[in-house]
Amino acid sequence: MVGSWRLYYTAQAQKDAKKLKYAGLKEKAEKILKTLEQNPFEPPYEKLTGDFEGAYSRRINIQHRVVYQVLKKQRAVKVIRLYTHYE
Template sequence: MSQRSNGEPLPNSEEVSWRLVYTKQAQKDAKKLASSNLKEKAEELLVVLKKNPFQNSPPYEKLVGDLSGAYSRRINIQHRLVYEVIESEQVVKIIRMWTHYE
């Protein structure tokens, strides 16, 4: 069974649907992805996040520093999908979809 970040079990994934919200920067990044042939890979990750943002396949990293509290998943070797989970609202906030090294 999948778990929340605090170790509590999540309900059956068919019952849970997380709402995705996008920052303005993430919306701009989506346009870059579309023009760089990475849109499909990013969309696959978004489907995973909508079902369960703590699913560990594909793997994710907990970020530190300025992005402490956020998570990151690889779109490709260079670009990351960076997001924050607001468990109390069942929301996944997409922060970046290009690179978080800029």
């Protein structure tokens, strides 16, 4: 598909995906991931600082977020976390 971005998942993100299913947040996270495939810079997103400087996040709910890094040259999105960045 023209204009799409490739998604890659860290080992932690793969573990987090299992937690989402049991927390009832899988559908909302999947919607966010589809948005990232189309345009990782479409608002709303937040630029992160500290340990995740250079990464972005989008809210799944008030506590949990999708944390990701955009690799422009590869036209890819590296999904770092899928559950929360507060753990």
